[in-house]
Amino acid sequence: MVFYITTPLFYVNDLPHIGSAYPTIACDFFAGHMLQRGEEVAFLTGTDEHGQKIEKAAKEASKTPIEHCDYIADEFQKLWEILGINYDYFVRTSNQEHYKFVTEFFKKVEANGDIYKGKYNGLYCSHCEDFWLEKDLKEDGDKLLCPTHKKPVEEYQQENYFFALTKYQDRLEKYINDNPDFISPDYRKNEVMGWIKDGLRDFPISRANLDWGIPIEGSDQVTYVWFDALLGYISGLGTDKEKYWNDKSKVVHIIGKDILRFHAVYWPAMLMSAGYPLPHRVFGHGFLTKDGMKMGKTLGNIIDPVALSEKYGAEALRFYLLRDIVFGRDGDYTDEGFIERLNSDLANNLGNLLNRALKLINKYNDGIIPDLSSKQNFDSLHQQFIGEIDKLNPYFALEAVFKMLDATNVEINSVEPWRALKIEASNEAALLSLVDALNACKVAAVYLAPLTPQLSKQIFINLGIYQASDLEKLERQDLLQNYLGFDQINKSIAGIKVLEEPVGIFQRLEKAPVAA
């Protein structure tokens, strides 16, 4: 099967932050997992670069819009490098290919009779440079005031191109009902159904008085930023559009909950109008808070992905975000929680288990993994893991892996091989408990490989399955399919000589992470 996975296209009004890193890490994990399953995967991320806000941000930085965008887009790519994101495509909505595609798309929608000129009436605050709805404004006698600036708003009329969204209300509702997985989590699907039930309205897809956008032929207007941004998911594929955006491939959009409406309502309607296949899944993830509070520059409580990566490694951050937070719900970051999670799972549960078993094998069996038949069976774990990933629940998928490791720790403690082997170095039950422990670590390493590749590699190296040099400079797909693939799960490790001096796969964290 062909999977096409996308992050949101990040708006370049600001430098990348943890909120952009979160879905991108999740996508990277999903994409890698699908590679392990032997699927064909395309993974796209990119930047959304048009609109008034960008024009303004550029002006404030004394740059042209494109200069500003070049700079921010570059910063995004740098962050993805630091975080080890293996995207296949990086789309920028300012590039020529995109302009061409949007223009063609616009024409298709127009030819289908879904674009018309209409008047947009708005209440405009010149201080916000934005429109307000009457119900959100404060009343002051007979005047309406902007709630942030407390200044009167002006009535403003603009002739815009509108998209006939209302025409698609029924088809949209049907599509969502016929494809129960289209919008998830289910509580967000309820929201969308509520919106549709309340009735949709046509929306303007053009802007006047704005230069930084894609020109609409035969007019002096440019496209509304969302009308163009969403199309980046297709235009960004370049010459691979038909290969990944077709009736058979599975298109998965991972987005933030704030932009659900655009992806779950506008986007499918636009695609229907232009005659394109619809995506299969739109997943709206939650937001991160810090110490229970919304993050913000003014509060100064920012989680800095670069600082965390520099101090603890990108893999620690990658693991933490997907393991500690239920994907879809809001998650709260605390320094204590971060350290606790990593220590508990990676250092204690997994790392320590591997280490103790390796030491015993070295001490009592010359480092050779004995050939003993085991009752271990990972079938149900495998089903569970895959099932949870299919539901885009990395939290529960990872939980299953660590429950398996918990059980392995229980088992080795009940057998007490250190005691039995001291009496009789060939005690089979004792040796078997060690083989099972090592094998469990190997299996965990396989499932974690798309998320924490270095850690997984080191487990395999410690086990003696590979030399460090075997795993250098491998392409990701090669690594995940041919070295750390699912066929490793049931492959015997009997007879392998483990590393004499095991390398710690994850050192316990002692101090509080860097403050923002």
Add this chain to the structure above:
RNA sequence: GCUCCUGUAGCUCAGUUGGUUAGAGCAGUCGACUCAUAAUCGAUUGGUCAAGUGUUCAAGUCACUUCGGGAGCACCA
């Protein structure tokens, strides 16, 4: 204001279509072990399941009411 969701141990949450003494993880306490990255394992403390009324042989599980918490309400990336 309207719509929807939610209120279970100190914290985070499970509790299937209502069915026996309400569960897990973490934290706390006590203990075991000593192979191991002061890790691991066991035991244990702790809840009138927000409150009330009702339906029922039986309600954490359904209905209603009150109180508390959250989300959404369109051009927001």
